[in-house]
Amino acid sequence: MxxxxxxxxxxxxxxxxxxxxxxxxxxxxxxxxxxxxxxxxxxxxxxxxxxxxxxxxxxxxxxxxxxxxxxxxxxxxxxxxxxxxxxxxxxxxxxxxxxxxxxxxxxxxxxASSAYAALDGDVDVKAGVIAAQTATIQAGYVAETGATLLEFATPDESVAAVKNGEADAVFADKDYLAPIVAESELVWAGTDVSLGxxxxxxxxxxxxxxxxxxxxxxxxxxxxxxxxxxxxxxxxxxxxxx
Incomplete structure (x- = not known):
């Protein structure tokens, strides 16, 4: 490709x-x-x-x-x-x-930092199902961690996958996730990662x-x-x- x-x-x-x-x-x-x-x-x-x-x-x-x-x-x-x-x-x-x-x-x-957000802050982000937007550095990172990667066309869809139970966590730019975590049931999980x-x-x-x-x-x-x-x-x- x-x-x-x-x-x-x-x-x-x-x-x-x-x-x-x-x-x-x-x-x-x-x-x-x-x-x-x-x-x-x-x-x-x-x-x-x-x-x-x-x-x-x-x-x-x-x-x-x-x-x-x-x-x-x-x-x-x-x-x-x-x-x-x-x-x-x-x-x-x-x-x-x-x-x-x-x-x-x-x-x-x-x-800057990329971060995980989940419904449960104790989720195992290295072994679980992690949602990320397709063709992003976050998706590439998840694929290398051993976790199961679920890719979505838009960032909103990757967040929705966590909220509806399809994924254990979402991995994205922390600055994108911050207002979502502040205003929803999602919480931070795992540790932040610097990419790019x-x-x-x-x-x-x-x-x-x-x-x-x-x-x-x-x-x-x-x-x-x-x-x-x-x-x-x-x-x-x-x-x-x-």
Whole structure:
């Protein structure tokens, strides 16, 4: 499968080059719209969340005209490669495996914890049935622990699997699970795990100019404190900052 994806990436290089050489084109920002508080659809039907606010600010600083589109998580990388949009800004952790297929900016969200949530805090997360969203670093980690992995297309479905007894626990970004644990019958289980190299913007490997523009904008937000303020706004005072 990886060879197939890499071949697709090679075939799509020309579309990326066209974008990278242009200055007036609209940059299409691809997100999932189903992973609050990173990204979600608000009551007005608009893409909202930390990454919407961040992406709009980055586009402003980079002097880019941007528009937002949504795409299901399990096909979000192939559809970037094939040219359906120009970036992925969707809570995607930077990993070596993904970096073989696409490129990333520097991270705009520091390496953070993934966590287990369950109905029973004493559940054996290494031997039980663990739910995770498909094609995530959390699903990959569960598969290596010896636990039984149940994969779901959306994060909401992975949480529902625990609530309805289909899974013993869910494993996901702790910042995603925190409000769910606070507002439901779920409790923390096991120990937190640090995975990935933080979250960055995914781009086609040919889009070097676009990557440079976003990297410069992210750097400027880190240097002037704007990014830290945005992280605290969306994730609370306890969030790791730059």
């Amino acid at each position: 990886k060879k197939l994806i890499l071949t697709t990436a090679a075939l799509a290089l020309t579309s990326g080059m066209a974008l990278a050489e242009s200055h007036g084109m609209t940059v299409r920002m691809g997100t999932e719209g189903a992973y609050p508080p990173y990204n979600f659809i608000n009551d007005d039907g608009e893409i909202d969340g930390f990454e919407r606010e961040l992406g709009d600010e980055l586009c402003s600083r980079a002097e880019l005209t941007c528009e937002w589109v949504t795409n299901e998580w399990d096909s979000i990388i192939p559809n970037l490669v094939s040219g359906n949009y120009d970036t992925i800004i969707a809570g995607m952790s930077i990993t070596d495996e993904r970096d073989e297929v696409i490129d990333f900016t520097q991270n705009y969200y520091p390496p 190299g933080g979250i960055g913007i995914g781009l086609r490997e040919s889009d070097t100019e676009l990557k440079a523009k976003f990297d410069a904008a992210i750097t400027s937000m880190k240097e002037d404190g704007t990014l830290n303020a945005m992280l605290i706004k969306w994730f609370g005072e306890d969030i790791v900052t730059y």
